Amino acid sequence: MANGNPFKPSFGASPPVLAGRTGVLDALGEALDSGTGHPDFTSLLVGVRGAGKTATLNAVQEYARNRGWLVIAETAHGDLCNRLAAAVLELSGGGHDRGGRPRLAGISALGVGVEFTRASPVGVGATEVRLRSVLTDLGSLLTSERIGLLITLDELQGGEPPELREFATTLQHVTRRESLPIAFVGAGLPSIDDTVLRDSAITFLQRCSRHEIAELSDAATATAFAEPIAAHGGRISDDALRRAVETSNGYPFMVQLIGFHSWRAASSDPPNLQIADVSSGIAEAERRLPHLVLAPMWRSMSGVDRRFALAMAQDDGETSTADLSKRLGRSSSYISTYRSRLIRAGFIRSTGHGRVEFAHQATRAWLRSPDRTP
Ligand SMILES: Nc1ncnc2c1ncn2[C@@H]1O[C@H](COP(=O)(O)OP(=O)(O)O)[C@@H](O)[C@H]1O
Ligand SMILES: [Mg+2]
Structure with a gap:
């Protein structure tokens, strides 16, 4: 049964x-409340797929909206700066937005044509001039209204470098140089350390405060299961909860998968979850995890990353990096490079000095299964 199921996998x-x-x-809330001088006014959320970056961004957006702020929530892909400029213009347009809420009046005459006539610094593209000018105009208006604009940019790892550079230069200008109330929170996979954040032309992003969206503690994981169950009239036994917490390993996406399928497995709705319900929930969650999480990670891994993972899958439990070094015929510094890469990708985790294990229990069986593609 899934009628009142609160979990969202x-x-x-x-x-x-x-x-x-x-x-x-x-x-982040404190930063929005205190303004441009706060170190978290421009921030980055970094975490593996399924850690909860987008969910955290959603919560920050809600916080901003509740304080009367304007919010632009975008992903980094494609022609980012044009989309942002259009979104800023739409917010600046006066009248009412699609949801019937009043827009800011006062800069409705703000026009692209007019703005293009501004002197453009050498080497700066037309889009950047446009984005900068619409942001400056909106930012100045918001200053007088004593509110701000929050821009969130999800999936930073998927952004086009020239677009990200343009965006970063513009934001640096409006937030740092002009001190306009335009806050920024970006989110991306840890791989941005090797791409976006290594691009010396994007120092703005490097200077943002960094917040790791890491795995949840056991206590937080227990809350993530128990609170929604109780709030929806259900119950869960202590041993069932312990089992759910243990198996999800602090991985938020797994919490939702296990919660959802355990709720469905129960014979009543709202359920009184016992170990048997949670066990079927776990089995179903583990059946789905490869397709939803492991395969996408695998597709973004290099040939060497994959050989490393396959060499680990020979073991039934943890693997020692010394064994990996022998199996792959590589030096320990080579092994340690790939070990860090796979840890940052969220595919494996360290279980103590010189030992690694898959981040998800379902990984080994999936890697060993003959029908895994590719
Ligand atoms: N702090 C949390 N507690 C419980 N569940 C969470 C938490 N953060 C995210 N989730 C859930 O985990 C899943 C992945 O979250 P999402 O924000 O999409 O991850 P990401 O953007 O990092 O890939 C979603 O189902 C979401 O509802
Ligand atoms: Mg996301």
Whole structure:
């Protein structure tokens, strides 16, 4: 049964309870409240796929809206700067937006044609001039209204470098040089350390405060299960909860998968979840995880990353990096490079000095299965 099921096992969907993120949410909320001088006024959220970056961004957006701020929530892909300029113009357009809420009046005459006539610094493209000018105009108006604009940019790892550079230069200008109330929170996979954040032309992003969206503690994981169940009239036994917490390993997406399928497995709705329900929930979650999480990670991994992972899958439990070095016929520094890469990708984790294990319990069986593609 799934009628009242509170769990949300979909990427980008806000969970019923955003557990374990009060630290980062408090910091970002405080930054919005105190203004451009606050170090977290421009921030980055970094974490593996399924860690809860988008869910955290959603919560920050909600915080901003509740304080009367304007919000632009975009992803980094494609022609980012044009989309942003259009979104800023739409917010600046006066009248009412699609949801019937009043827009800011006062800069409705703000026109692209007019703005293009501004002197453009050498080497700066037309889009950047346009984005900068519409942001400056909106930012100045917001200053007088004592509110701000929050721009969130998800999936930073998918951005086009020239677009990200343009965006970064523009934002640096409006937030740092002009001190306009335009806050920024970006989110991306840890791979941005090797791409976007290594691009010396994007120092703005490097200077943003960095918040790791890491795995949840056991206590936060227990809250993520127990609170929504109780809030929806259900119950869960202590041993069932312990089992759910243990198996999800602090991985938020797994919490939602296990919660959702355990709820469905129960014979009543709202359920009184016992170990048997949670066990079927776990089995179903583990059946789905490869397709939803492991395969996308695998597709983005290099040939060497994959050989490393396959060499680990020969073991039934943890693997020692010394064994990997022998199996792959490589030096320990080579092994340690790939070990770090796979840890940052969220595919494996360290279990102590010189030992690694797959981040998800379902990984080994999936890697060993003959029908895995590719
Ligand atoms: N703090 C949290 N507590 C419980 N569930 C969470 C939490 N953060 C995210 N989730 C859930 O985990 C899944 C992945 O979250 P998402 O924000 O899409 O991850 P990411 O953007 O990092 O890939 C979603 O189903 C979401 O509802
Ligand atoms: Mg996301």
